[in-house]
Each structure stands twice: as C-alpha cells, then as structure tokens.
Amino acid sequence: xxxxxxxxxxxxxxxxxxxxxxxxxxxxxxxxxxxxxxxxxxxxxxxxxxxxxxxxxxxxxxxxxxxxxxxxxxxxxxxxxxxxxxxxxxxxxxxxxxxxxxxxxxxxxxxxxxxxxxxxxxxxxxxxxxxxxxxxxxxxxxxxxxxxxxxxxxxxxxxxxxxxxxxxxxxxxxxxxxxxxxxxxxxxxxxxxxxxxxxxxxxxxxxxxxxxxxxxxxxxxxxxxxxxxxxxxxxxxxxxxxxxxxxxxxxxxxxx
Amino acid sequence: xxxxxxxxxxxxxxxxxxxxxxxxxxxxxxxxxxxxxxxxxxxxxxxxxxxxxxxxxxxxxxxxxxxxxxxxxxxxxxxxxxxxxxxxxxxxxxxxxxxxxxxxxxxxxxxxxxxxxxxxxxxxxxxxxxxxxxxxxxxxxxxxxxxxxxxxxxxxxxxxxxxxxxxxxxxxxxxxxxxxxxxxxxxxxxxxxxxxxxxxxxxxxxxxxxxxxxxxxxxxxxxxxxxxxxxxxxxxxxxxxxxxxxxxxxxxxxxxxxxxxxxxxxxxxxxxxxxxxxxxxxxxxxxxxxxxxxxxxxxxxxxxxxxxxxxxxxxxxxxxxxxxxxxxxxxxxxxxxxxxxxxxxxxxxxxxxxxxxxxxxxxxxxxxxxxxxxxxxxxxxxxxxxxxxxxxxxxxxxxxxxxxxxxxxxxxxxxxxxxxxxxxxxxxxxxxxxxxxxxxxxxxxxxxxxxxxxxxxxxxxxxxxxxxxxxxxxxxxxxxxxxxxxxxxxxxxxxxxxxxxxxxxxxxxxxxxxxxxxxxxxxxxxxxxxxxxxxxxxxxxxxxxxxxxxxxxxxxxxxxxxxxxxxxxxxx
Numbered sequence: 001x002x003x004x005x006x007x008x009x010x011x012x013x014x015x016x017x018x019x020x021x022x023x024x025x026x027x028x029x030x031x032x033x034x035x036x037x038x039x040x041x042x043x044x045x046x047x048x049x050x051x052x053x054x055x056x057x058x059x060x061x062x063x064x065x066x067x068x069x070x071x072x073x074x075x076x077x078x079x080x081x082x083x084x085x086x087x088x089x090x091x092x093x094x095x096x097x098x099x100x101x102x103x104x105x106x107x108x109x110x111x112x113x114x115x116x117x118x119x120x121x122x123x124x125x126x127x128x129x130x131x132x133x134x135x136x137x138x139x140x141x142x143x144x145x146x147x148x149x150x151x152x153x154x155x156x157x158x159x160x161x162x163x164x165x166x167x168x169x170x171x172x173x174x175x176x177x178x179x180x181x182x183x184x185x186x187x188x189x190x191x192x193x194x195x196x197x198x199x200x201x202x203x204x205x206x207x208x209x210x211x212x213x214x215x216x217x218x219x220x221x222x223x224x225x226x227x228x229x230x231x232x233x234x235x236x237x238x239x240x241x242x243x244x245x246x247x248x249x250x251x252x253x254x255x256x
Numbered sequence: 257x258x259x260x261x262x263x264x265x266x267x268x269x270x271x272x273x274x275x276x277x278x279x280x281x282x283x284x285x286x287x288x289x290x291x292x293x294x295x296x297x298x299x300x301x302x303x304x305x306x307x308x309x310x311x312x313x314x315x316x317x318x319x320x321x322x323x324x325x326x327x328x329x330x331x332x333x334x335x336x337x338x339x340x341x342x343x344x345x346x347x348x349x350x351x352x353x354x355x356x357x358x359x360x361x362x363x364x365x366x367x368x369x370x371x372x373x374x375x376x377x378x379x380x381x382x383x384x385x386x387x388x389x390x391x392x393x394x395x396x397x398x399x400x401x402x403x404x405x406x407x408x409x410x411x412x413x414x415x416x417x418x419x420x421x422x423x424x425x426x427x428x429x430x431x432x433x434x435x436x437x438x439x440x441x442x443x444x445x446x447x448x449x450x451x452x453x454x455x456x457x458x459x460x461x462x463x464x465x466x467x468x469x470x471x472x473x474x475x476x477x478x479x480x481x482x483x484x485x486x487x488x489x490x491x492x493x494x495x496x497x498x499x500x501x502x503x504x505x506x507x508x509x510x511x512x513x514x515x516x517x518x519x520x521x522x523x524x525x526x527x528x529x530x531x532x533x534x535x536x537x538x539x540x541x542x543x544x545x546x547x548x549x550x551x552x553x554x555x556x557x558x559x560x561x562x563x564x565x566x567x568x569x570x571x572x573x574x575x576x577x578x579x580x581x582x583x584x585x586x587x588x589x590x591x592x593x594x595x596x597x598x599x600x601x602x603x604x605x606x607x608x609x610x611x612x613x614x615x616x617x618x619x620x621x622x623x624x625x626x627x628x629x630x631x632x633x634x635x636x637x638x639x640x641x642x643x644x645x646x647x648x649x650x651x652x653x654x655x656x657x658x659x660x661x662x663x664x665x666x667x668x669x670x671x672x673x674x675x676x677x678x679x680x681x682x683x684x685x686x687x688x689x690x691x692x693x694x695x696x697x698x699x700x701x702x703x704x705x706x707x708x709x710x711x712x713x714x715x716x717x718x719x720x721x722x723x724x725x726x727x728x729x730x731x732x733x734x735x736x737x738x739x740x741x742x743x744x745x746x747x748x749x750x751x752x753x754x755x756x757x758x759x760x761x762x763x764x765x766x767x768x769x770x771x772x773x774x775x776x777x778x779x780x781x782x783x784x785x786x787x788x789x790x791x792x793x794x795x796x797x798x799x800x801x802x803x804x805x806x807x808x809x810x811x812x813x814x815x816x817x818x819x820x821x822x823x824x825x826x827x828x
Contacts, residue, residue, distance in 0.1 A: 036500055037498070060299075063582070063587075066299070067299050146397065188360070
C-alpha cells in the first residue's frame, strides 16, 4: 500500500481573504500540516482555533456535494479535494472566494443566480408512448452530464460570466446561462426518452452563441465532464440545425 | 428586532430526499409550500448516498416481491420496526422508483433495458436501483428539478431554531438566515420535519456539518415524542486514513459488487461472524466484527481492516464504483483497482426519531409531521442499506400528502404568539451577549469525544452513566459559549445553536441506551450481550416533561397474523 510519508512538525500558512461585500483584505493563519490534509481541513483548523467567524461553505468534505468551491492560489478548486501536499508550502496558500459571483463574506459568494437560471430550463418531457426501456450505452451518454455536482467552478472560470458578467436576468441579450446549465440542458436533450426541445431556449434565452469554446470549463471540472466537446458543441450544432439550416428552414423542424 | 414573516400552508424543514418529495406532494395536493434548507439546494446529505434505492422491482430477480423486502427489513431491524411502516415501505418503494424515472432520473440498466438492481447487505435478492455509486446525487437532482417546477418556494441557507405553537397545535417556525443573521418567522398550518440525523455528535462520522439533530430537537422541545434513540447505526466501512478523511463513507456497494473484507492476516473474517451472508451481512454485525478484529490485534496499519475489490478488474471498478476510485486515489493515494482499501466503522445513521403514524407521518403533536431519518420506527434496531433512500421517497410523499390535507381541513390559520417569537430570538442571540465564554468549537469537540468513547458501538452501564454525567457538564458549558464577530454568515454562532440540538439528541441516545438492558441490532451492551425477548416488544421513548427528559418504554404495535407468517416463513 502506498501512503504519503508522514510529515512532521510542518506548518503551512493559509492566506485567506476576509471581509464583506467585496471589501476586505488577507489574513494569515498558521496551520500544522497532517498527512493527507486538504485545504478545507486547514480552513476548519483556522476556524476552530483563530477565526470562529470565518465564513465558508462546505457539506460532505468528500467531493460529492460541490459546496466548498474557492480559488486556491488563483485556481478554481474544491477545497475538499485539494491536498496541501500538492501545493508549494514555502509560500502562503492563498484562498479567495469565487470571482464570478457577488461576494458576501470571506469565502462565501452569492450563487443564487444559478438557481434562477436552473428554474428557467424547460423540464424533462418523456415521450408519451415510451415503455421506459433503453440500453446502458444510451444511459452512459447522459450519465456523464448528470454527474455534475453543481460546484459552479465552470461558471466561475467561464470568461463570459467572469469577465463580461453576462448575467442579466432581465435582458436575454446580456445573459449566458454558463457551462453548468448547458451541461444540464445536454442531459435533458440527450436523454433517450426525452421528447422536448430546448434549442429555442438555448438560442433566445440561454445565450449559447456567446460561448467561444475556450474549454476553460472542461479543465476545472472536478467530475471530469467533457463539458465543451460532449455538451456544448453538440448543443450548438442542434441550434444550428434547427434555426440556420436552409433545408430545415424550408421543410420544417426535424422531429426529435 | 425586525424579522421577515412568510405565510404558507405547509412548511417543509429540510431539502434532502424526504423534504423534497414531501414538498412536491404537498404542492401537487394544492398547498402553498415553503421549503427551508440550511445549505444551498441540492447539497443535503442525500447527495452523498451512494449504493442505491431498495425496491422490489424484480427486474433482476423475478421472484422478488414486497413480502420478501418486508421480511428482510423486519429481520434486519431485529423485529423492532413499526410493522406498518415496513409494509408500506416495501409495497410502495417500486412505484416511487419508477416515478423518479418518469421525472427524468437515469438509472443504470439491465441488458433488457430496465432499471438495474444490485445486491446489498441483508437483502435476499439484488434489489438496489442505482447509478454507479452516486445514486443520491441522481435522486436529489431529479427531485430538486421537479420541486422547483412545482411552484414550491425555496428558502436556502435558512436555519429553523424553534417551532411555534398555538395551544396544542403547530403554528409555524422561527429561524434565521445564515447569510444576514436576520430572523425569520414562517406562519404555517402544518410543518414537516425532514432534517435528517445527528452524526455530528460523534467523532468519526460519515455525516456532513448539517447533521446536528435539529428536527429531533425541534420536535422534542415542542412536545412531540422521540423513539428508538439508542439505535445509532455505525456503517462498517468508513475511510480510516489519512486523518482528515477519517469517517468518510466507503459505500456498501463495494461489497455489493463483490468486495471482500480481510484482516491483517489475510483472513476473510466474516466467515467467522456470519458464515452464511459473509461480507453482505447486516451493518450492525459487520461493524461489530470489524471493531472486534481491530480490538483483538488483527487490524490494518491505521486501525481498520482491508476491503479488497481488486479481483473485479480495473474497468469494472471504474464503471461501477467511479467515485470510490477517485476518492481513494485523490484523498488517500490508494488505487483501489490495485490495492485494498483500509476501512473501519463510522457513525452513519440514526434509526430513532420522531414517533409518527405510519400512514400519515404525523407526530404526536397536531400539525407536526416527520419523514426520513428524523422519523423513528421504520428501521427498528438496524437499517438495511438502500432502505434509506426508499424510506425518504415513500414517507416523504405520505407526509406531504397528509400535511396538505391537514392544512386544508384546518378552519383557520393558527395564531402567532409574539411571546414565543421574542423568546426564540433572545435564545438565539444570547451567545453574542456574553462577554466571556468558551468557543463552541471546543465544546463540540468534547461532545464528539464523549459520545465516541462512551456511547459508541459497544456500551456498558458504567460508560453510559459516565456519559450522562459528562453530557450534563457539557450542557452547562454549551450554555455559556461565546461567539465572536457579527451576525453575517458566522459559523461559530451557527455551531453554538447546532450544539444545543446535538446535546439534546446525545442525551436521548445515552438515556435510551441505558434503559435497554440487552443487545439488539445497532445497540450492543457488553454487560447484556444477549437479546431479551421481552425487550423486543417495546420501543424506548424520550419526551420533555418540564425541563426534564423523561425516558420509558411503550409496547410495539402488534403485527397482524398474515404479516407475522411472512416473517416467520424464512426464519424457520
């Protein structure tokens, strides 16, 4: 069995962004390093010993719930899956909240926008005549999308949301639902028994055209969902098929 | 102090499987429904469920039916289950699973294209509908999406601290927004508790921070009765190394898919403890067996035992147990396709909870309902794996339906008593007023150590008595904790409140455990190692009498002869 060598008397310094509503600064917290320790363990240590009011979201601490998203040394990560021993501990470990969403306090941001987007997506619509049978291969295709744990790291890293702030719920011209919800739509569109169509939603309310396939979302996904290639590009193709294909425009939309 | 007030028909507290399913049903029945959760939507503990949903669909074993599922559940619960709940659960679970599929859930498939089912501990046939080892995620996402489409109002990151009453009935609930620290009042005709369990009272647990026994405590404080609190399930397989991940769940699906437990001598030790069912024995037995192997010096280097699935091959393991594969690779540097895991027991599930009516999930307090882990009775002395997710669906639905009916039949909106609101608010704010005091984190840690050492897998009268004394001291300490900082998203303050709930549940666990002078299911007394037939006919209860906790025994509901025959068929 392979285990990391026990680390003795090592101390890491956490440099955590503290403050409210975008006004704040960094505070340092010394943390003794235990074998296999993850960043979230270190944050909990700081909470229990130095900063009882340090705000952080977390739930399962096992990479299953997607709550403890933050930027560790500038990179969007789940803190529960980021090991201290993979970070350079000579320098402080910098932890900042997700940048793409409004800051509330310390490491906590307001992600409620995502829940509003989710509510707008046309739901699953089963075929009326289905016998509810399909193969594992058919299931595999959508199960990839359904692995999403809604950590919103892909939303955080997406430049359309992060840099261009296309989050205007009142004006679809300035709204992009982001990779998370394109993955969700892909899970519905490619469900073997779904009879609905969400291409109009994608085109007119989802801002799918704003994605220019830089694949940053795919890189940060802790569930290794191939967001761009398997979800976004096929959806873009469906939108093109349904709205821009001259033959289809002449002969009507395909049945799906 | 100013607070928001929301008026609704049915308030659901908790947004895991039971809460979501209850909210969907209550809304479908025409009620205005509010759903409150401590975390963001979709993060509740259900999301961590791995192995599957037990339901006699008979897709894999054609001979399976509700009777067999009922029998397995009763035998697994050591006959202490509420028979009617076990019956309804077994009968209705298949339809609840098919319903999830109709709402968009994508389960793993059989070669015939139907929902695939896997074997699990204590289940006679392969019975667990599943999605690899992330069944809970599939379930919560399906319910969550259905719920928001049903017009349910969702209140995220809101903690309920007190139930409000109008005379003898429930009138709503009081709580606070985690984000702002402001108070909130929900006026409601009916309240459904779906708050889950209390694993966070223990040092080693698979449970998330939310699992602090809030619903148990809310019900108890409001005058409802708790039963079976001595039965805390220790899941046999949690991670034991490295220290930070201690307790994190290793799904029973590893054994369901063929994983084998071995001690340091390489022996398949379950041959000794349960030669018939081996590694797929019930959780109480496997947990005790592992504990015994470790105590007798046959443990693994980090104080667990080995769980080996390498013989199934890398492709199969990665397909059927993908999150176990990455969990061990990323957190413990172990490639489970090549090396065995190290595992040991972890506090996992509270069988005990609010005493409810089987048909309606109604508690003993009018207007208060409870479903899922916070409700007691369904699982008796030991829950079978997979029976939790099906429990959430079956009784979540029943609670939603009954609460909506209750709300509709109520002649008027229950009155709001400002005195209760004021006193709830004063209690909540008290830690800010204290100039000195301990950190709530220190008291929490002391509580976890006490429960682990004295009210764990094996119990004795002496330990339990020491635990009760120590809990008394901890209660005094908890009442004096001080919090720093503002009311804005302040985890120390949140913990100060959660501690009170954990403390109360811990006391109920210890007192009921002391009362049960036998070993049965998850409750093992070293001083009373045998099962006592007379005690198999009673539930222990705990309820508030003034400021005192009263515990006692009440007779189990009698099982009809036809059901008794079903259970005895196989026992013979």
